[in-house]
Amino acid sequence: MRATRATRALAALYEARPDAALSEAEVEAALVEAGAPVNKVTVYRMLDRFAGAGLLHKQVDAARVTRYARAPQGEEGAAPRFECDDCHRQFRLPSGSAKVQSALKQVLQALATAGHESLAVDIAVHGRCAECAHPAEEAAA
Ligand SMILES: [Zn+2]
Known part of the structure; x- marks a missing residue:
């Protein structure tokens, strides 16, 4: 590049x-x-x-x-993210526990075994961020 x-x-x-x-x-x-x-x-x-x-x-x-x-770099694996449905900002969440990561790995391995390629895991949680859900509290703080 x-x-x-x-x-x-x-x-x-x-x-x-x-x-x-x-x-x-x-x-x-x-x-x-x-x-x-x-x-x-x-x-x-x-x-x-x-x-x-x-x-x-x-x-x-x-x-x-x-x-x-x-x-995600190396060991970070698939990083879950949270997206606010109101303001559409995205927040990256901690990668989760080793248990979650190993469960994901198993899913990916199963898919790869079935012959699927170019796998990417995208975990998104949708909701309203603190600022959109509690605008008054945010202003008071
Ligand atoms: Zn928001």
Whole structure:
């Protein structure tokens, strides 16, 4: 992957915000802020390149917005996420216990045994985030 200024800025963005699941527009705005502005097409191309390299995980939220989150690294395994159905922000959850991870591994192994390939686990919990569910309390705090 050619390390252009924008590519480095994109990598730095996800390093600084490892739990973020960003849309193209959010990434584009962040790159402008980082002093590495690129057009929409280039942002999409970079995101797809990162996703293709396994660095980012592409997902579509409940509002059908494509978001890119940092792919789980090594032992982290499949990272469950929580998505707020009101504001559509995503929160990465702790990977869960070893028991959950080993259960997932068994499921994946069973699928692989059945001949399925390119398996990706996507665990999403939907609901309302604390800010949307309790706006008054949030303001009072
Ligand atoms: Zn919310």
